[in-house]
Each structure stands twice: as C-alpha cells, then as structure tokens.
Amino acid sequence: MKATKEDIFKIRKPQPRYSVIKEIEERFSPRHFSSQPIPEKDISSIFEAARWTPSGWNFQPWYFYWAKKGEQSFEKIVSCLGEYNRYAEKAPILVVACFIEKVKGRKAYFRHDLGAAVMSLTLQAQHLGYYTRQMGEFDEKKLIKLLNIEKAHNPFVIIALGKLGDYAVIDQSLLKRELDPRPRKEDFAKKI
Numbered sequence: 001m002k003a004t005k006e007d008i009f010k011i012r013k014p015q016p017r018y019s020v021i022k023e024i025e026e027r028f029s030p031r032h033f034s035s036q037p038i039p040e041k042d043i044s045s046i047f048e049a050a051r052w053t054p055s056g057w058n059f060q061p062w063y064f065y066w067a068k069k070g071e072q073s074f075e076k077i078v079s080c081l082g083e084y085n086r087y088a089e090k091a092p093i094l095v096v097a098c099f100i101e102k103v104k105g106r107k108a109y110f111r112h113d114l115g116a117a118v119m120s121l122t123l124q125a126q127h128l129g130y131y132t133r134q135m136g137e138f139d140e141k142k143l144i145k146l147l148n149i150e151k152a153h154n155p156f157v158i159i160a161l162g163k164l165g166d167y168a169v170i171d172q173s174l175l176k177r178e179l180d181p182r183p184r185k186e187d188f189a190k191k192i
Contacts (some may be wrong), residue, residue: 003167003175011181023126028182029133031174032165033091035069042128043093046161049124053117056109061100062117063153066093076146077158082137087174091133091160095121096143098153114156125161133160 012028014020047064055061067073069092077096078089088094099114122132135158143155170178 001172001175001179003170003179005164005167008164008167008178011179014184021123023123027122027126028131030131030164031087031133031178032167032170033088033131033133033160033162034165035090035092036163037068037092038130038162042130045128046121046124046130050117050121053113053120055113055116056107057102057104059100059102059104059110059113060117061102061110062114063098063100063150064121065096065098065147065149065153068093073147077143080139080143080146081135081158082139085135085137085158087171088133088135088158088160090165091162093161095159095161096147096149096155097121097134097157097159098149098155100152101154111156118157118159121159129163130161131164134158135160 008030012030014025014027016025043066047066050062050064051060053060053062065073067077069089074094077094078086081088097114097118099110101108101110103110118134125132136156138155138158140155143149149155167175167178
C-alpha cells in the first residue's frame with residue numbers, strides 16, 4: 001500500500017460544515033513526521049502562543065519541557081512512550097506538557113487551562129506550517145525521574161512537533177493507522 005501527502009490530506013484534514021480559521025481547517029494530528037529541524041525563532045513563537053493563553057484566575061498553571069531530536073533528553077522522553085506511540089521518535093521536537101495543580105474557589109481549572117495552552121501551541125505550530133500529535137500513553141513515573149521534573153509539575157501529555165514526513169517511506173502498519181478517517185460527531189452542541 002502506498003500513499004502521498006495529498007492522499008493523507010484528503011482523508012485526515014477536517015471537512016468543516018461552516019467557515020473556520022485556516023489553522024483549524026488544515027489541522028490534523030499525524031503520526032508520521034519529518035526529522036527536519038525547527039528553527040529557534042519558530043520554536044520561540046510556538047511557546048509564546050502558549051504563554052499568552054487565558055487561564056482561570058490568571059494562574060497560568062502549565063509548564064513545558066521540550067527537547068530536540070539527537071539530545072539525550074529527547075531519547076529519555078522516547079523511552080517513556082508506550083509502544084503504540086513510538087512513531088514520535090521521528091519528530092524533531094518532543095514536548096512534555098505539565099499542569100500545576102492550583103485551586104481557588106470551588107473549581108479547579110488547571111487541567112482545562114493546560115489543554116487551552118496546548119491548543120494555543122498547536123494552532124501557532126499549524127500557522128507556521130508544523131503539525132502536532134498529543135500522546136497520553138507514557139510512563140509518568142519514569143519520565144519524572146529521568147527528566148528530573150519539578151515536584152509541582154504533573155506531566156499530562158507528550159506532544160510530537162514537526163513537519164509531515166515523506167509518506168513514500170512510511171512503515172505500512174503506521175500508514176494503515178494514518179489512512180483511518182477521523183469522523184467527528186454531529187451532535188455536540190444544543191441551543192437551549
């Protein structure tokens with residue numbers, strides 16, 4: 001079985017019913033990345049978008065650890081991924097997104113706020129021509145120990161970040177997963 005980027009786009013790109021911004025219209029979460037390095041200015045821009053995410057009580061309860069392919073810390077992150085997510089080792093950047101548990105009043109917003117910051121990061125990356133894939137399957141205890149993550153930082157998701165890979169050289173089992181359509185539920189909002 002063979003596929004091109006165009007084949008993947010046809011299957012994986014959203015098909016919005018209504019007009020949305022380009023970054024949402026073109027966003028999908030690939031499993032096949034190019035190892036092409038990301039310039040420092042783009043990395044800074046991506047994290048700056050996350051920094052300016054709104055948060056409950058302005059706590060900004062997120063923290064990101066990141067590493068470049070070829071660095072020892074990158075290999076440590078890869079070693080903590082579940083087998084299902086090992087494709088991420090091809091990406092040029094891996095990010096560990098952590099929440100900082102802070103509560104004020106009756107509601108705890110920290111997980112929501114981290115999710116919003118990750119979406120800001122994702123949309124900025126998409127704007128710059130990069131893709132992200134978030135992964136929740138990893139050995140959290142091992143990751144904390146290997147990266148010496150601060151006690152207050154709770155790893156919640158690992159994000160692969162980079163350009164799309166060349167689908168002419170993708171592993172066939174991974175290609176099968178990439179060719180799986182991504183339907184969206186129709187019933188998700190109701191005017192009351």
